[in-house]
């Protein structure tokens with residue numbers, strides 16, 4: 001392990017001899033780990049090309065951390081960070097930025113982790129990454145946006161209510177004892193995010209939940225790009241702004257899980 005200007009160089013992942021990509025695993029001073037992948041000159045990869053860059057971020061928190069009384073909170077938070085940041089305050093600006101630059105983005109909340117990912121024209125990677133990083137540096141998550149995003153979560157729920165996979169999952173969940181997070185309704189909907197909780201309580205709890213769990217030392221980032229070292233340095237300068245913030249205990253309002 002080497003340490004250069006507060007960036008720790010970690011041991012590279014093992015790879016197959018036929019794998020022509022170069023890997024570099026680093027840990028920034030804020031604890032965020034990043035795997036930088038660069039293709040070698042004669043690397044042939046039918047799915048990926050040099051003009052597109054790929055980014056994925058996995059955060060070590062999922063729906064199992066939802067308070068019992070606010071089921072769907074982690075999924076709701078995943079939606080809320082898209083709704084503007086101090087630096088880029090327009091709602092869904094990132095989404096529009098990506099889609100107008102030959103890209104695609106999405107996110108998913110699982111039981112024990114949350115993943116955000118996107119691809120974009122390489123020449124716009126830095127702009128995309130700056131907008132993306134600000135999801136986690138200073139998201140606004142205003143009351144007005146919360147109101148709108150509740151509708152988006154409800155709409156996802158309604159679109160999937162007849163999906164057999166989700167129905168079976170919820171059937172299994174119903175067999176688990178109530179206090180165990182595997183029994184939760186992790187999706188969230190109007191009932192759990194609107195009817196059963198006051199808006200001011202939801203506002204407080206989603207902000208504190210973010211500070212408590214969307215911390216840089218819980219984040220693992222992966223970037224595949226053809227850009228060189230100078231660009232990587234610019235990326236690091238953006239990513240090191242993600243903080244480990246102090247948070248009030250969200251379970252002070254609602255008790256922790258057993």
Ligand SMILES: [Zn+2]
Nearest residue numbers: 075079153156
């Ligand atoms: Zn969703």
